[in-house]
Amino acid sequence: MNVVEINDVYKTYHDTEVEVRAVNGVTLSFTKGDFAVIVGPSGSGKTTLLNLIGGLDQPTTGEIIVAGHRLSELKPSELIDFRMEHVGFVFQSYNLIPVLTAAENVGFIMSLQKWPKEKRMARTGELLEAVGLADRHNSRPSQLSGGQQQRVAVARALAPRPEFILADEPTANLDSKSAETLLDIMEKLNREEEMTFIFSTHDARVMKRARRVITLEDGKVVSDERTNHRE
Amino acid sequence: MKDRQLAWRNLWRNRKRTLITAASVFFAIFFALIMRSFQLGTYDKMYSDVIRSYSGYLQLQHPSYLDEPGLDNGLILDPELTRKLEQDPNVEAVVPRIESFALAAAGNRTQGVMVIGVEPERESKALNIRNRIVRYKLTPGAVEALKGEELPGRLAKNTELFAGEAFTEAEDLMSVLGISKKDSAGLLPLLRNHTSFPGSYLSAGESGYAIIGNGLSDYLEAVPGDTIVLIGQGYHGTSAAGLYVVKGVVSMPNPEIDNRFVCLTLDDARWLYGAPDMATSAIIAIKDGSDKVLTATQQRLGAVTGEDLAVRNWKEMNALLLNQMEADNRSGAIMIGILYLVIAFGVFGTVLMMMAERRREFGMLVSIGMRKGRLAGIVGLEMLLMGVIGVIAGVIASLPIVFLGHLRPLRFTGEMARMYEDYGFEPVMPMLLPDTYYLWQVVVVLLILAVAIAFSIRKIFKLNVINALRA
Numbered sequence: 231m232n233v234v235e236i237n238d239v240y241k242t243y244h245d246t247e248v249e250v251r252a253v254n255g256v257t258l259s260f261t262k263g264d265f266a267v268i269v270g271p272s273g274s275g276k277t278t279l280l281n282l283i284g285g286l287d288q289p290t291t292g293e294i295i296v297a298g299h300r301l302s303e304l305k306p307s308e309l310i311d312f313r314m315e316h317v318g319f320v321f322q323s324y325n326l327i328p329v330l331t332a333a334e335n336v337g338f339i340m341s342l343q344k345w346p347k348e349k350r351m352a353r354t355g356e357l358l359e360a361v362g363l364a365d366r367h368n369s370r371p372s373q374l375s376g377g378q379q380q381r382v383a384v385a386r387a388l389a390p391r392p393e394f395i396l397a398d399e400p401t402a403n404l405d406s407k408s409a410e411t412l413l414d415i416m417e418k419l420n421r422e423e424e425m426t427f428i429f430s431t432h433d434a435r436v437m438k439r440a441r442r443v444i445t446l447e448d449g450k451v452v453s454d455e456r457t458n459h460r461e
Numbered sequence: 462m463k464d465r466q467l468a469w470r471n472l473w474r475n476r477k478r479t480l481i482t483a484a485s486v487f488f489a490i491f492f493a494l495i496m497r498s499f500q501l502g503t504y505d506k507m508y509s510d511v512i513r514s515y516s517g518y519l520q521l522q523h524p525s526y527l528d529e530p531g532l533d534n535g536l537i538l539d540p541e542l543t544r545k546l547e548q549d550p551n552v553e554a555v556v557p558r559i560e561s562f563a564l565a566a567a568g569n570r571t572q573g574v575m576v577i578g579v580e581p582e583r584e585s586k587a588l589n590i591r592n593r594i595v596r597y598k599l600t601p602g603a604v605e606a607l608k609g610e611e612l613p614g615r616l617a618k619n620t621e622l623f624a625g626e627a628f629t630e631a632e633d634l635m636s637v638l639g640i641s642k643k644d645s646a647g648l649l650p651l652l653r654n655h656t657s658f659p660g661s662y663l664s665a666g667e668s669g670y671a672i673i674g675n676g677l678s679d680y681l682e683a684v685p686g687d688t689i690v691l692i693g694q695g696y697h698g699t700s701a702a703g704l705y706v707v708k709g710v711v712s713m714p715n716p717e718i719d720n721r722f723v724c725l726t727l728d729d730a731r732w733l734y735g736a737p738d739m740a741t742s743a744i745i746a747i748k749d750g751s752d753k754v755l756t757a758t759q760q761r762l763g764a765v766t767g768e769d770l771a772v773r774n775w776k777e778m779n780a781l782l783l784n785q786m787e788a789d790n791r792s793g794a795i796m797i798g799i800l801y802l803v804i805a806f807g808v809f810g811t812v813l814m815m816m817a818e819r820r821r822e823f824g825m826l827v828s829i830g831m832r833k834g835r836l837a838g839i840v841g842l843e844m845l846l847m848g849v850i851g852v853i854a855g856v857i858a859s860l861p862i863v864f865l866g867h868l869r870p871l872r873f874t875g876e877m878a879r880m881y882e883d884y885g886f887e888p889v890m891p892m893l894l895p896d897t898y899y900l901w902q903v904v905v906v907l908l909i910l911a912v913a914i915a916f917s918i919r920k921i922f923k924l925n926v927i928n929a930l931r932a
């Protein structure tokens with residue numbers, strides 16, 4: 231079952247005098263339970279592609295279908311609701327709301343979705359436990375390390391059970407030990423919650439952990455390999 | 462997490478910025494209110510002084526008197542008309558008076574003066590000249606005598622500072638000298654002994670007496686018991702001259718009046734100017750002088766008098782003073798405008814900084830599914846809270862000062878006082894109690910705030926999520 235379908239998508243930027251084809255004719259699909267990484271050098275279009283999949287931006291041409299929604303048919307405000315309901319985001323940094331505690335951050339999207347309080351609290355507890363931060367419910371982001379902050383961000387993205395989680399270079403600002411821990415947790419959640427993860431990196435260590443590696447170059451997919459290591 | 466909790470926590474995450482913004486709103490509203498209170502209080506006092514010591518709220522006049530005052534445009538008050546006017550619910554009494562010019566002389570000094578002829582008893586229904594009789598005065602002699610008394614330091618200094626000032630009540634004297642209620646009992650007899658000043662008000666039926674202003678008394682060096690000469694021009698060009706014994710000295714609030722004030726009985730004034738039965742105008746003493754009631758009363762009375770006579774209100778009679786105050790008011794408004802401009806720039810500066818600093822955060826929030834309208838609501842609420850805290854604090858901080866400044870007006874001494882008097886103002890700055898002007902200042906500040914809020918809301922709606930995240 232396909233969670234995401236990308237059909238011949240182009241994204242062109244005209245901001246500068248030269249035209250930049252950030253995504254240049256990509257056709258791809260992701261299935262439920264994927265643990266896929268998009269790799270490629272800086273400027274190859276990873277962020278742009280993830281933004282398109284997540285409904286943060288619209289393609290210049292081509293079609294993206296997520297959980298049955300044709301994204302090009304959604305109005306801007308509908309796109310915001312679409313993201314809230316179907317997509318989990320983990321960014322490179324500055325993911326958390328600084329004035330909220332770890333638990334409140336994890337509960338944030340669930341409260342946007344108007345989950346009842348008890349269910350929300352239970353889910354928050356379960357996820358903070360899963361990311362190894364059961365004792366940090368009341369810590370503010372500024373009291374957490376970078377790796378801990380990213381784990382809270384993963385928990386927040388996962389909490390309302392979206393269709394998939396998009397993570398744009400989630401380990402870019404982490405030391406290798408924290409990066410390993412984060413990947414361990416993502417892998418575990420991928421397995422236990424059957425959550426689809428699509429993330430990008432240009433870090434070889436991260437790449438090795440994925441079961442599917444998609445390589446981008448100049449906005450084009452140059453390889454799409456499934457590996458079967460570590461399960 | 463409720464939106465307003467989120468807004469509240471955001472307020473305290475950059476404490477310094479919040480405090481600076483709230484403080485600039487605080488100072489804007491605080492200084493504007495204090496400035497306004499002084500300004501309006503001064504005008505208010507000037508108006509009520511001139512109304513209660515000189516013009517009254519309403520006057521009955523010959524229609525041409527306003528443009529060409531003088532006995533030639535005077536009137537003979539018909540008792541029947543007086544009776545009709547006094548039937549009006551807001552009218553207390555109709556009191557005829559003569560007002561004209563003369564030259565006053567005593568010893569070898571002369572001064573152009575304004576002569577007022579009044580019915581001593583009835584006059585007090587409209588004006589309070591009777592209550593302005595000077596009973597205590599820091600004459601040079603009194604100051605000398607007090608020096609020999611070994612007064613407490615501050616008191617000794619104040620007696621010199623306020624030398625020459627005249628008082629109608631012992632309480633005023635004490636308050637100006639800075640004597641507390643507690644000490645007054647001990648000092649009062651001593652002060653009374655040295656500073657009492659003779660004199661009393663006119664009484665009906667007696668003739669040949671005058672009451673003069675304190676400033677005029679100083680200038681002519683004429684005190685109660687001395688004689689002054691009045692020379693002027695009477696009705697239809699006759700010559701007018703008379704000798705009067707000073708019976709009392711009054712302290713008039715407006716220095717211009719105080720320096721030129723001579724008051725006779727109406728009969729003496731009629732005799733002096735050769736105009737028996739006449740009056741230049743009649744003061745209509747009323748019960749309620751507030752603007753709306755006054756206008757209505759003026760209209761009703763105008764209908765009674767018909768076209769032969771005019772009913773004028775104090776604004777018409779004091780047009781010059783009003784103009785002067787309005788010009789002053791405009792310059793005050795410009796000052797406050799500049800103050801607000803400075804504050805507006807300050808508030809915008811912090812808003813711009815805040816928006817730039819939180820761009821990424823806003824991008825992240827919209828990405829994960831927060832509607833822009835909701836985000837704008839939270840940010841707007843934060844700014845509103847900051848502003849409202851500043852406004853409330855400013856209003857509260859101004860209140861004690863305004864009340865104190867109203868009860869114990871600032872009184873200038875020395876050079877400053879002389880300067881004020883030269884401009885024709887009493888050197889006193891009372892403050893006006895909170896009134897609609899408070900509301901206006903608050904409205905103006907909230908408007909500035911509303912513009913800043915609208916600006917940041919617009920910014921949020923125009924936020925490009927992709928660019929915000931890349932920043």
Ligand SMILES: Nc1ncnc2c1ncn2[C@@H]1O[C@H](COP(=O)(O)OP(=O)(O)O)[C@@H](O)[C@H]1O
Nearest residue numbers: 243245250252271272273274275276277278279
């Ligand atoms: N908003 C934008 N405006 C203009 N050019 C952009 C924008 N976003 C990305 N690009 C350009 O598109 C290309 C791909 O960028 P990006 O998707 O960020 O690559 P990556 O994430 O692989 O480093 C780059 O050349 C970049 O400069």
Ligand SMILES: [Mg+2]
Nearest residue numbers: 276277278398
């Ligand atoms: Mg990138």
